[in-house]
Amino acid sequence: MKYAFLDAWLLSRLTDERVAAGLNRLLHERELVPALTGLSFVELYNPGWQRALGTERGEAAVAFLANFPCVFADPTDIYAAEYDAFPAPLGVMPVRLDLGAFAPEVRSEVLMAFLRRGDLLKRFDVDAERFADTYKRIKEDWVAQATAVVDAVLDDVGVKRRPDGSVRIDAGDREVALLSLDLRLVDDPDTDNYLLRAMTASGHRARFMRGARTTSLAMWHLYAPPNAAERPAQRSSDIGDIHHLSLAPYCQMFTADGTMHRLLCRIAAEVGLDEARLYSPATLMPLLVAAPS
Numbered sequence: 001m002k003y004a005f006l007d008a009w010l011l012s013r014l015t016d017e018r019v020a021a022g023l024n025r026l027l028h029e030r031e032l033v034p035a036l037t038g039l040s041f042v043e044l045y046n047p048g049w050q051r052a053l054g055t056e057r058g059e060a061a062v063a064f065l066a067n068f069p070c071v072f073a074d075p076t077d078i079y080a081a082e083y084d085a086f087p088a089p090l091g092v093m094p095v096r097l098d099l100g101a102f103a104p105e106v107r108s109e110v111l112m113a114f115l116r117r118g119d120l121l122k123r124f125d126v127d128a129e130r131f132a133d134t135y136k137r138i139k140e141d142w143v144a145q146a147t148a149v150v151d152a153v154l155d156d157v158g159v160k161r162r163p164d165g166s167v168r169i170d171a172g173d174r175e176v177a178l179l180s181l182d183l184r185l186v187d188d189p190d191t192d193n194y195l196l197r198a199m200t201a202s203g204h205r206a207r208f209m210r211g212a213r214t215t216s217l218a219m220w221h222l223y224a225p226p227n228a229a230e231r232p233a234q235r236s237s238d239i240g241d242i243h244h245l246s247l248a249p250y251c252q253m254f255t256a257d258g259t260m261h262r263l264l265c266r267i268a269a270e271v272g273l274d275e276a277r278l279y280s281p282a283t284l285m286p287l288l289v290a291a292p293s
Contacts, residue, residue, distance in 0.1 A: 003035040003071065003093065004253035005244065008043035009281060011061040015054070020064050022288030027068065032253055033100070034070045035093070039243055041114055042135050045128040049116070058115040066108035069100025075211070075246040079185040082209035087197055089206040093250035139236040146238070150223040153180045164228040177224075181216035182209055210271055211246030217267040218242050218260075232263050248273055255279045 004027060014020045027034065049056045077094040099107045112118075114128050154161065157173045157180075169177070183189040198207075222238060225231035241260040248254045248264065254277055256264055261280035268275045 001071075001092075002030070002032050003247075003251040004030075004032040005035045005247050005251045005255060006040070007244070007255040007257065008040055008240070009257055010255050010284070011040065011044050012057045013285075014064045015057055015060040018289045019285070020060065022290070024064070024067070026287060030253065034065055034068050035247060035251055036065075036070060036072050037074060037244060037247070038072060038131075039135070039240055041111070042128065042131045043240060045115055045132045047129060047132070059112075062108055062111040062115065065099075065111060066104045069098070070107070071095045071099065072097040073247055075215070075243055076185075076187075078211040078246045078250070079209065080187065082211055083183075083186045083189060083194070086194065086209055087206050089210070090250075093247065135240075139239055142236050142239040143234045146219060146234075147223050149181075149184070150219060153177045154224065156180060161224075162228075166226060166228040166231070167224040168226065169224075174220075178213065178216050178220060179208070181219055182212040185212045185215060208271075210249040214245045214248050214264075214267065214271050214273070215242055217270060218245050218263055221263055221266060232259055235259070248278070251277070253277055253279065255284060258282060 006023075010019075010023070014023070026032075044058055044061055046052065046056060046058055049058060072095070073093055074096045077096060078090070081094045082090045099110070102110070114126065117128055151161075154167065154177065157169070157177050159167060159169050159173060159177070161167055183191060183194065219242065222232055222234055222242075238260075241256060244256075245260075245264070249271065254264075256278065258280045261278060261283075264273065264278050265275050267273075268278065
């Protein structure tokens with residue numbers, strides 16, 4: 001199965017019939033299955049959907065996605081699977097929900113039930129509005145919390161920030177810091193066992209957990225930049241983007257907003273990402289609205 005991660009900005013633009021038609025064409029031409037996360041739909045949720053003029057963004061996204069055997073992945077599953085497999089590379093992205101097992105009308109019903117806060121889902125404590133409110137509160141503290149996490153890692157390796165907030169660090173200490181960030185993504189990791197597995201690896205084995213390392217490198221460039229002048233802007237919304245980056249190594253097409261796309265391109269070579277598979281609004285939209293050849 002080949003996947004295309006569709007970011008919330010792209011899902012929101014499916015109200016434009018030209019964009020929806022172009023994306024439909026592109027996914028079919030490349031034989032790609034849309035990949036999403038639960039957070040994708042939390043970000044898509046519109047509490048004012050009943051007052052929307054014309055086709056509401058959630059309704060448009062569901063109408064589009066119901067025509068594909070979409071999958072929902074969870075970054076925590078990816079981190080756990082990579083950790084268990086290491087140093088063997090994780091060949092297949094773990095999927096939490098495969099809507100390909102259902103008919104299109106059932107897919108539509110399930111997705112709309114979430115976006116419209118269906119009674120059945122709420123009975124199972126699945127409430128989009130509550131999730132969206134919780135996510136909003138988490139975002140408010142994200143930059144401070146992320147900085148604190150990186151500061152703790154820097155303390156562990158004995159490195160101090162320079163006055164402008166940048167970090168000068170040698171390659172060995174940097175790798176130790178990144179490994180620490182990697183393992184913080186895993187529940188109850190056995191660090192000694194992980195290092196032993198890394199030391200005894202041979203042949204074509206992974207040097208690190210790719211989904212976890214993509215996430216960690218994004219954190220590093222945002223919150224421990226080697227040059228403060230080149231640091232990407234720190235935004236509360238980064239938590240959602242960073243949450244999704246673990247999917248990038250397992251998708252043949254990965255969409256991100258302009259800021260995160262530039263960051264991904266900066267770290268692509270280090271984690272073995274093909275930049276041609278990474279799309280921002282500026283690089284994807286012309287492909288979608290162009291007349292088919």
